[in-house]
Amino acid sequence: MPKKILIVDDSQELRQLVTIALDFPDFVIFQAANANEALAAMTKNKPDLIVLDIMMPGTMDGFQLCKYIKSNLQSKSIKVLLLTSRAQASDIKESIQVKADGYVVKPFTPMVLQNKISELLFGSADAIDFKKHKTSSAANEKTNSSLGFDFPPRPTSLIAIQQESNKKYPDISIVAHEIAADITLSAALLKTVNAPFYGLQNKVTSVSDAVNLIGLTRTLHLVTAVSIRKSIELPSSLANFWDDATKSAVMAASIAKHLEMDPNLAYLMGLFHDAAIPLMAVKFPDYLTNQLEFQNSTQGLHNAEQAKYNMNHAMLGSLLARTWYLPHPLIEAIRLHHSVNLFSLGLDNAIINLVTVNLVADNIAYKLKGDIDNIYTELEESIRKHLGLLDNTNYQSVIDTALDSINQE
Secondary structure, eight states, X not given: OOEEEEEEOSOHHHHHHHHHHTOSTTEEEEEESSHHHHHHHHHHHOOSEEEEOSOXXXXXXXXXXXXXXXXXXXXXXXXXXXXXXXOOHHHHXXXXXXXXXXXXXXXXXXXXXXXXXXXXXXXXXXXXOHHHHOOOOTTSOOOOGGGTOOOOOOOHHHHHHHHHHTSSSOOHHHHHHHHHTSHHHHHHHHXXXXXXXXXXXXXXOOHHHHHHHHOHHHHHHHHHHHHHHHHSOOOGGGTTHHHHHHHHHHHHHHHHHHTTSOHHHHXXXXXXXXXXXXXXXXXXXXXXXXXXXXXXXXXXXXXXXHHHHSOOHHHHHHHHHHHTTOOHHHHHHHHTTTOTXXXXXXXXXXXXXXXXHHHHHHHHHHHHTTOOOHHHHHHHHHHHHHTTOOSHHHHHHHHHHHHHHHHOO
């Protein structure tokens, strides 16, 4: 008999992410947005396990709800797994005091969550063969069908490169061979490596030299970026989508480099953060015509999309990034790139850096078109403070660096 799992989180996106991660025949999933809804769902559905966020509005936070569950005779046998972005020693100590059965820190990988839940419910992380139900092959990498979206599968060349890169001792020659076998990938890699951004004195002419020059991690990021562009089909109304995204990506990478952050991950963030917009446009015929209304909505772009379509492009982009096995800070950054609560969520600096650098780049891109980025406008002071750019001279230097980068393209 399937085990019943209740997901309690005030974020609908997080509930959806966990639901998708646990979409297996072994589980029946229920959701609640706060403690009151959770208590009602517990009475009605009698869950075997509760996945519980700590920070929630309302009568009880996660710690208080967990303590109530574990002190109540009717519910004390229910397993409670705290899933939270809070990872201080004091938080872990309190989770022990309220008798939580497990603790997983966001951002989480589906495998970590699956294994922990399997361990709590069945006594072993290997009790369920998750791979038996869902594989990572290019043939069936799609979203949960209940969402109504089919994500483009990763190209077989990218899968092979990712698998080799994840080995303890990866063979760069194998990676170079896989890239060289794909004309589009190899041409794009050489073009990118020889671009002014890398500042090479001598032109690189072979894929092997390019990979050795920039390293495995940068190569993987570049190949992923090219594969994304190839794989997502654009409606005619978005003919310039990737050109615009590339400009933002180049500016984000230049800003990150100027600020001594990871320019390659910033580039991938710049290119990928809005990658779900074409998917939304294909799924919902009125999506693009409603964009101006969404952007000017008092509830914010993110929430306006969610209210109308029960999905938003930030959430969908995050799910796509998970499907493509992108780095976890990037997955979270994509999900949160329209969040006005960015600085109050207790996020790692790696995530905030990606979002803030991207917001600066996007704001420049908006201004070049004569538009306004409402999210940036609302968060500008906090963004500049986080990046150490409160001084107008330093800030202008960053803007000039970004503009120079696209003028050299």
